[in-house]
Amino acid sequence: EAGVAQSPRYKIIEKRQSVAFWCNPISGHATLYWYQQILGQGPKLLIQFQNNGVVDDSQLPKDRFSAERLKGVDSTLKIQPAKLEDSAVYLCASSAVAGGLGEQYFGPGTRLTVT
């Protein structure tokens, strides 16, 4: 089975610019997550979708970050405007188990550098 796909793999932008990341989960997985992983830290959950509805976005900085999951499949995460502290790897994950109790499968991530 194909894994979680993400693009782009790398992105360099200047502060105050905007950027968007794309994620395609494993086919049939209803739950989708976006994580931010800063160097030397574990992944931190930004937002969790169940189908195309948001389940948890309590840690998403909503003044600059937004995410959507149209038709309950692909998802995009946007940052506008970017700050230096947004430099991180953005990981997308999906889970077959509704609600996210089971194993999560991670994509390769997008490494964002904000200069």
Next chain:
Amino acid sequence: EDKVVQSPLSLVVHEGDTVTLNCSYEVTNFRSLLWYKQEKKAPTFLFMLTSSGIEKKSGRLSSILDKKELFSILNITATQTGDSAVYLCAVAVYSGAGSYQLTFGKGTKLSVIP
């Protein structure tokens, strides 16, 4: 605030050594504890533990959970250079409305030298 603490943060061993990685947690609404291996970018799943005292085993890796003392250990025997990676511990907590979220520790960076 939910907290997951891993130790040590980094470890260097020689091939053939046995290592023990530690993970302690303080969370509300605990449901399970998961271990992941992160080599380049994407963490890959190793184990999910929900019950105390039951060892999960996969080849040279094994893990156990102690829900009374709130910790888990991951053992790797006869280490190989391919075991070099960051090992992440995550705890699944119930966040309401039928959903669960993972809180990760910072990870233990294991380096295995020939």
